[in-house]
Amino acid sequence: MDFNIIECVLxxxxxxxxxxxxxxxxxxxxxxIIACPIxxxxxxxxxxxxxxxxxxxxxxxxNMPVGGAQPPNVIIAGVAGCILAIKANMEVNAALGTxxxxxxxxxxxxxxxxxxxxxxxxxADKAAAEANPKxxxxxxxxxxxxxxxxxxxxxxxxYVGGTAMADTLQQIATDYSWFTAGLTAAGGMxxxxxxxxxxxxxxxxxxxxxxxxxxxxxxxxxYIPTGFxxxxxxxxxxxxxTMSGVALLLLAFIGICIAIYDFMINIKIKxxxxxxxxxxxxxx
Numbered sequence: 310m311d312f313n314i315i316e317c318v319l320x321x322x323x324x325x326x327x328x329x330x331x332x333x334x335x336x337x338x339x340x341x342i343i344a345c346p347i348x349x350x351x352x353x354x355x356x357x358x359x360x361x362x363x364x365x366x367x368x369x370x371x372n373m374p375v376g377g378a379q380p381p382n383v384i385i386a387g388v389a390g391c392i393l394a395i396k397a398n399m400e401v402n403a404a405l406g407t408x409x410x411x412x413x414x415x416x417x418x419x420x421x422x423x424x425x426x427x428x429x430x431x432x433a434d435k436a437a438a439e440a441n442p443k444x445x446x447x448x449x450x451x452x453x454x455x456x457x458x459x460x461x462x463x464x465x466x467x468y469v470g471g472t473a474m475a476d477t478l479q480q481i482a483t484d485y486s487w488f489t490a491g492l493t494a495a496g497g498m499x500x501x502x503x504x505x506x507x508x509x510x511x512x513x514x515x516x517x518x519x520x521x522x523x524x525x526x527x528x529x530x531x532y533i534p535t536g537f538x539x540x541x542x543x544x545x546x547x548x549x550x551t552m553s554g555v556a557l558l559l560l561a562f563i564g565i566c567i568a569i570y571d572f573m574i575n576i577k578i579k580x581x582x583x584x585x586x587x588x589x590x591x592x593x
Contacts, residue, residue: 317468319351320388321461327384328460329453341387342366348391360401361390365408368503379423382415388464392471402493409499411467418463422456519567527560 327339338344341362349358365387372380390408393399399407429448436444508520 316351316353317465320348320464320468323347323351324384324388324464325457325461328457331384332456333449333453339384340366341369341383344384345387345391348388349395352391352395354395357395357401358391361394361405362387364401364405365390367501368405368409368499369412370503370507372503372506379416379419381409381412382419383412384460385415385418385463385467386412389467389471392467396468396471397474400493405499406491406493415460415463418459419456422452422459425455426452519564523560523564527557530559 323344326334327344330336331339343362345362345365346355346358349355349361352358365383369381369383369386372383386408389411390404393404393407394401397404426448429451433445433448436442436448
């Protein structure tokens with residue numbers, strides 16, 4: 310059992326902060342793409358934290374809380390996924406597939422806290438009627454502390470359970486490989502499902518051309534060689550590398566430039582729409 314009290318305490322602290330952040334602070338830091346590398350740093354494997362965070366962000370990028378409706382919780386899933394991958398040495402996709410189960414549990418915890426806090430809203434209403442902002446803030450602080458504490462306790466349980474059952478989980482993965490293969494397949498599939506959900510929500514009919522152009526450009530650029538090597542025995546020259554990794558960065562940069570340009574054009578159109586001010590430049 311590779312238990313480290315410092316890791317456990319630090320994990321509880323950052324999880325407490327992430328739990329509050331998802332509703333009350335920046336509403337950005339709690340996202341897996343940021344939170345998981347921090348958890349990975351605490352657990353001693355930043356690289357694995359980046360992999361888990363980036364992959365799980367794709368899985369949940371289209372799931373956002375709307376009012377009282379809560380999606381599967383990304384914080385608990387991120388903590389569980391990092392612990393399973395780093396401490397229990399599970400394969401990444403299998404850890405992500407298992408983390409989805411924990412995300413549902415986190416969803417229930419948030420719903421439970423919201424249900425409990427609904428009973429305290431009368432105190433906030435009373436404070437508002439009395440023009441007492443401190444009373445309103447107090448109710449919000451109670452909610453933050455309850456939610457943060459519950460998430461911190463869950464993170465400690467995940468850490469203790471993950472480290473204590475590391476060998477058992479490895480044995481289960483060996484004895485029931487069909488089950489692990491199912492989790493791996495589910496984890497590998499979910500990132501595409503998550504991105505598809507986001508596209509369904511955000512994709513407008515006039516943007517499909519940019520999407521398809523991006524995919525086509527990525528395929529073309531990935532086959533451009535970065536160097537050549539001469540094979541003396543065969544007497545031929547072959548490509549020694551391709552732009553597969555660099556191509557994605559180039560396309561991301563181009564996409565950002567197009568998005569900024571489109572945003573600025575739309576802002577200018579809205580500014581001129583109601584001004585009724587023509588000029589020589591627009592031919593009016």
